[in-house]
Amino acid sequence: MGVSWGARRKRLGYQVQMDTAVAGMIGLPHARRLDRLHEYGDLLLHDPSFVLLRIENNGARHIDTSDYTASAADQTGIRIHFPGRRIADVAVTEFSDDVVRVPFELGAGFDFGLNVRDGAIELPKVPLHRSAHYKVFAVLDRLPGDDRQVPSAPSDAVVVSGGVRDGEIQAIRGRRGTPRSPRAERRRAAWLAAAAALAYVAAFFAARPVLTEIRADQLGPGDAPDVITAIGALGTAIGLSTAAIIKAVASLIHAKADMVRARAGLEAAQPAAEPEPAAEQE
Template sequence: MDMLRWEVVLAVLGVLVPIVAALYEFVFVGRKRLGYRVQMDTTATDAVHARYAGIQYAGALQQLQDGDGTRLVDPSFVLLRIENSGATHIDIDDYAVLPDDRVGVRVEFPGRRVAGMVVTELSDDFLRPCFSDDSGLSVRDGVIELPKVPLNRSAHYKVLAALERTGETGTGADPQAPFEPPRVIGGIKGGVGNGGIQETRSQTGTPWQAVALVCFLVLVILGQLAFSVFGREDAAAPLDCAGGELTLTGSTAFEPVLREAAKAYQETCGEQGVTFHHDYRGSKEGLDALAREGAREGEGNTRMLAFTDGGKRDDQPLLLPRPVAFTLFTLVVHEDTGVRDLTLEQIGDLYGGKITNWKDVGGADLPVRLVSRLSNSGTRDVFEERIFSGSRRLVRTSDDCRTPLPGMPRGPVNCERGSTAGVLDEVARTPGAIGYSGLDDASGRKDLRLVRIDGQRATLEAADHGAYPFWETEYAYTYGEPPARSLAAGFLRYLTNEVGRDVVRSRGHRPCAELQNPVLCRPAPQPARPARAVSSREAGAGEGSGG
């Protein structure tokens, strides 16, 4: 049995044993119980009182007389306590005697006869009528007869009896000889065991049952602690920990999340021999690399994961997607453009070539310069799909983002960069430049200004309510199904557990597991928008080097 199952067994025992003990004590054993205690059984002889000869009343006990006036020769005294020691009350109908028998309990004293008897203590004053003249309280043939007394829980009464030794009591009798204990005869219908009255003990210390139960629970706690501390040293690594090498490729927008998650995974599972390789060159190129790697190694045996902003092409059927998060993107501008908010229509006019100067949208008198990603970028696909829906396809018209290439049409220059960092750096150093990137990458830049779209900032709440349009689902792709204990499968599970979700969330993304429909992994539906006249994929392949 492995460590986890032992921990479960100990935890179950730690809960069940006290429950069973309580049920046994208070439901089964303590259901209904009549008990008695002999609280005093002592003699009163001359030898006992010789040492008190100087006291005025030293011989008082010697003057005790029987009911017929005969002086007691060898008197003794017994104090008997009758009590309800169970968990429920006892009624007069509960005594195991015939209905017309007024006596509920009888007490015999072997070797002695009863010279006198009195009820000395009642736990409750309302019990007093139970011992009236016609209650059945009497002494008959040397036996004390006690009436059927109703007793609530813990209720009791006490009986003091004066006794005389029977048989030979001459000078040869030993006054110190012990008496046999009293015999208490009585029973309760439906009581513990056979229902008979049971002798109880005065609890002056902790019961051994309680001590045993506490010791057992301490052992359970120590056992769980030992398994937690020492058992983990020899235990196998968790299921999600797997050794080997894994290459992470694809989206540069998701790169910070993957680098941080890979580092955290290595810290957790480092003993398994984990190595990550990072190669982020864009979503499309990442998918192509995964397809080539999978074709070489075979389905399900790849050591590569590709992450993309959006879906794959239709001609890659063996690439299987798994939604990981939805990612927010943002427009960024050079700080001197003077623009902080653009409508979707203005963005379309900027990238469509209708607006060439920032003053036309309330900004500074600066020419508009566009900075885009390469055509293999998933971020560019997201931008063209969700933001720029113009009929003009983006074409690279400049290399330095300032000077148009020969033969290019008039309008804002458009240059392209191969990574998110490249776009952000170019916008930051080019006056009048505008670009786009993942929100997390842009948020930490103090040399750029983030642009609202239709008055909405790039927030998860705005995207969730359909007010912010620039977002996309981040997918992880495998070539076929990876083995369950492979590093690829383990890392994918890690991204969706608590630690992995914390990493995704800390970078400004929303983990798919936190959405209402994790399978679709998308915010609430957005308001309907006019369809684009011509999409980037419809505008003819091969036009220019970018897309």
């Protein structure tokens, strides 16, 4: 059975998990404390809001730093723009693993991997294995004179630009659970293998009395349905167990391969150490 090309394309997804205006919190307990946000550092915010954006690899293939379509000289992987709002502050609040965290700590011209330029958040080229993610939290302010209506879908309030080779960047609509980490993938594979073995053993012992106690020369017309049912149950259990074991092994292989590729891409992105100056001879 072949795998469609669309299913194997690289996909970098983004999801707006929160987009809340401070004005909409009036009347809630402790709402008075939010009034302080109108004076955010040296900025005077007129209509502040909070946005939590999740960036993740929701495809079936690993995304390496070289997969971003920006030129090698451009350290930015993707840019995030909020039409009608300016960016007061931004931070990365969650990493699915340490491989995702490192590009934000390397800096390499960025302020902790982040930059704000021309009204957009610039994010570095982050290697993401399958299901890896990070979250970006931003404090925004509506531009004076902008009276556009709030979009019905949160993802419509965000514009993400950039590209991924052999893939696409797409908005994720609806709620999603936390993707599994490679360690969780390995646990899931172990549970699948254990469940497959238990299913096989249960089906074998359930069918064994029928298959062993009834001899071929003793079969009557009324025994045929029981024998057929037992053989069918055993065959189904064997098929399902085999499929579960194959899936468990595939999950282990994919998780291991993702981690190896992610670490290799991370090592390639590390700046080379400068050679130590030779000691001066007397």
